[in-house]
Amino acid sequence: MRTDFVLREVTTGLRRNVTMTAAMVLTTAISLLMVGTGLLAVKTIDATESLYSDRLEVRVALTQDVSVADSDCSQPICSGLLAVLENSPLVAGVEYENQEQAYQRFQELFAGQSVADLARPQSLPATLRVKLVEQNGSTEAGASAVKQAMEGQVGVRTVIDQRDVVAKLFDFLGGVRNVTFALALVQAIAALLLISNTVQVSAYTRRTEVGVMRLVGATRWYTQLPFLVEAVLTGVAGAVLAGVGLVVGKVAFIDSLLAGIAQNGVIPPVTLVDVLAVSAYLVPIGAVIAGVTGYVTLRLYVKV
Template sequence: MLFVWREALVGLRRNLTMTLAMVITTAISLGLLGAGLLAVRTIDRTEDLYYSLIAVQVALDEPTSAEDPDCSSPLCRDLRAELEADPLVASVDYESREAAFARFQRIYAGQSILQLVRPQSLPATLRVTMADPLRGGEIVDRFTGRPGVRNVVDQRATVADLFSFLGSVRNATFGLAIVQALAAVLLISNTIQLSAFTRRTEVGIMRLVGATRWYTQVPFLIEAVVTGVVGAVLATAGLVAGKVFFLDNLLSGRLLANTIPPIGMTDVLGYVGPVLVVVGAVIATATGYVTLRLYVRS
């Protein structure tokens, strides 16, 4: 066992530049994969966050908005009752014109837009929380154009843009990760061939004195696995650095705070890191094994 490790280390040192290239490529590839995994995680969490907040807004027309502070008019009461009876709907809250204006003042406190907006510009709304946030469109279809209704807005459609943006970030990272992984696989395969070639005398002698496949091939596999694991560790370190120096600032800054939930250290070290180590080791082993099978006479 000791012998096998020693041979592997000699091999890694002998092709030092190749080993470094292999480690770096593997690290970049795994880093992108890790970024993709973190993106998926964040998207899931963002969706959870938003789906608990978003609603379908049924805005009432001007007469109702102006004259009904508590949804007591027959028109409003009937709409509300119908919504509450719908199995797709979890709950319905009425927000009067005054309440809407108060909320508006709170959200945009200190900003110039406040001067432009009067209570009259805001409609009273029935805020419908959906039992299934994905089926808000059905409520929109059913209540649009009804008497007393100005318009119906599914807020999900508004945040859909954000999700599609996050989704394309994720897809792009995965795409890059796959291209890089291909490069890493080819490089590992190449290095093993080179390594086997430089050691062909040794391997020939090993075979003649009756060394089993274990002794002749495992050193090469260990080389590959060490590369994969070191690459994964570097990738994880890179993700930690990216989180601490870049994402933490970005996500807690004015623009994105409360828009995208922050990425925790446990996400990186407790989830993505181990995944990368396993993926790195498995891909490297598989590549090594296939290479030895295809190109190196045993």
């Protein structure tokens, strides 16, 4: 195999079809950028789920009279509820948060917002914050047991399963991920067609070379290789460009968008390492997709 010859042919081919090559690189870059965004969304969703699975708890909000009368859960109603919860094997721990503590946390959460000024300690309920034991990787059983045991009991106003609230966030993030992947798929189809078209145009513009190669007895592999290398190189260039796009997108857009909530620990931050890791995945993806498309095109449509 003459590597120098193949590389020379590749350079000639890329230079000859420079506008097509540029279009192919850009289209591949955009579709891979979408794929990369989708992968980052998946990574963030996974990290968020694991972050919240440690924090999520079931909150048993107490009625107003119990909340006002009992600041340390020593009265019979609250202590009775506490005992029931603590005796359950599905409960890992219970913490009592009185009205004053609830008010302090409320102030921290909504610092600087007008709702923080409106709230008063007596308007917030005291709660029993229940940490659950995981069974088969899920706290589902514990949450329903607590609900069943607490709902309708004297002194209980509501039972709030935080997982219900977070589920909506996860649904939303899942939707974002699906939309991103759907767009990436459409874009990928466009990229595949463009790669296929470019390979055909490239083969057509070099039909004399290809004809001579076949006549003098070059093997099929030798004849096809320059086209395949061209396709793979443009796929890799598209992937690198997509990686650059992801880094720029993170610095210019994601960082400022998520600055507040990431700092507060609401969702985990998207780090540069994450972006670079995803970008590294895109390179072989781009190379393989472009290479396979090029190969199939040559087999199906081009006589080489």
